[in-house]
Amino acid sequence: MxxxxxxxxxxxxxxxxxxxxxxxxxxxxxxxxxxxxxxxxxxxxxxxxxxxxxxxxxxxxxxxxxxxxxxxxxxxxxxxxxxxxxxxxxxxxxxxxxxxxxxxxxxxxxxxxxxxxxxxxxxxxxxxxxxxxxxxxxxxxxxxxxxxxxxxxxxxxxxxxCLKDSKKPPPEKPKDGEKNKEPADDSWGWFTWLFIILVLAFGVYIIMGAWLTFTRSPADFSDAVHDFVDTLKSLAQGVPSFVSEIFGRAVGRGDRGGYSAV
The missing domain is CATH 2.70.130 (Cation-dependent Mannose-6-phosphate Receptor; Chain A)
Structure with a gap:
């Protein structure tokens, strides 16, 4: 016993x-x-x-x-x-x-x-x-x-x-009738990085082309400069639409469904 x-x-x-x-x-x-x-x-x-x-x-x-x-x-x-x-x-x-x-x-x-x-x-x-x-x-x-x-x-x-002393951030209490939303992603997307790489590659191409033109025929260098300036103007005109597209992608992400608070 x-x-x-x-x-x-x-x-x-x-x-x-x-x-x-x-x-x-x-x-x-x-x-x-x-x-x-x-x-x-x-x-x-x-x-x-x-x-x-x-x-x-x-x-x-x-x-x-x-x-x-x-x-x-x-x-x-x-x-x-x-x-x-x-x-x-x-x-x-x-x-x-x-x-x-x-x-x-x-x-x-x-x-x-x-x-x-x-x-x-x-x-x-x-x-x-x-x-x-x-x-x-x-x-x-x-x-x-x-x-x-x-x-x-x-x-x-x-x-x-999670434990109270855990390093993970404490949860936010959902408001009445509000579903949990997926936290925003602060990292840059692949589209942004691709655009940056393309811009850099294009800039290197223009500079190398201008340098080769100048070494072959200095008289044609002014034409190359004009072409380069025109290209920069075209890029500047396209920046607003690019920014608008990026903003639309960021804001347009749908919320992930989850439980709801009563």
């Missing part, structure tokens, strides 16, 4: 177990940048003739600020709502799955690269389902969900999963 009791104590100490997901108070989760994590959602629309089926998952982790939809039970930490859409009719809610705040959870595999949260089983009708939430420290956000009516699996690449 003594050995069994000691073994249980070792197991309990190896895994962080708590009954409420309070990130700021948890010994493990408090090491990560979870204090500003928002309430997030992700949706998937399936074509299920004669209807369409929309499944939306809400993650209200770490007591995030935000309001869950009316279909979700109060104090849900995770809530999935499946809605059937028929043309000309009101949406029909067909499934609601919820993990409440009273459920226990464990934090495992906590490293600099992220951590895993395993939620306790929740009742769903006559069935019990569990969930595994894998958080990966990453510069950009990418959230994916898998659900097979028996278990929920979340994989979230996000700066929120």
């Amino acid at each position: 003594m050995l069994n009791s000691m073994a249980l104590l070792v197991i309990a100490a190896a895994v962080s177990t708590t009954s409420a997901l309070e990130c700021s108070k948890d010994d493990v989760l408090s090491k990560y940048r979870l204090s500003d994590i928002p309430l997030v959602s992700t949706s998937k629309l399936d074509d299920t003739p004669p209807s369409k089926t929309n499944t939306t998952w809400y993650f209200n982790l770490c007591q995030a600020e935000g309001e869950l939809p009316a279909d979700c039970p109060k104090n849900s930490q995770i809530c999935g709502v499946q809605t059937v859409l028929l043309a000309g009719e009101d949406p029909i809610v067909s499934q609601v799955i919820s993990w409440g705040q009273g459920l226990s959870y464990t934090v495992e595999n906590d490293t600099e690269s992220g951590f895993v949260v395993k939620m306790g089983e929740t009742n769903w009708g006559s069935n019990t389902v569990d969930s595994t939430l894998k958080f990966n420290c990453a510069k950009d956000d990418d959230l994916s969900v898998e659900w097979d009516t028996k278990a929920l699996s979340l994989s979230w690449n996000t700066p929120f999963a």
Whole structure:
């Protein structure tokens, strides 16, 4: 009996177990940048003739600020709502799955690269389902969900999963209704470098041509100079359109889709 009791104590100490997901108070989760994590959602629309089926998952982790939809039970930490859409009719809610705040959870595999949260089983009708939430420290956000009516699996690449003392910059909290945007690239594109190389090569060609003309016939050097000046004028006239094209390429980059803050 003594050995069994000691073994249980070792197991309990190896895994962080708590009954409420309070990130700021948890010994493990408090090491990560979870204090500003928002309430997030992700949706998937399936074509299920004669209807369409929309499944939306809400993650209200770490007591995030935000309001869950009316279909979700109060104090849900995770809530999935499946809605059937028929043309000309009101949406029909067909499934609601919820993990409440009273459920226990464990934090495992906590490293600099992220951590895993395993939620306790929740009742769903006559069935019990569990969930595994894998958080990966990453510069950009990418959230994916898998659900097979028996278990929920979340994989979230996000700066929120990075340690507070990590050298990676802290994440900016998304504004309400705003999707994460891809950070701007400050490096020069290949088109800019190609233009610079072509200009330099053209300049070398003009100079070498003028020098060869001067060495062969000094009388024709003035004509070469005039040609060179005309070429420079043509290049100067083309600069505004080039700058406009570069600006259009930079501004016209589309935003990368991601999770949305509720």
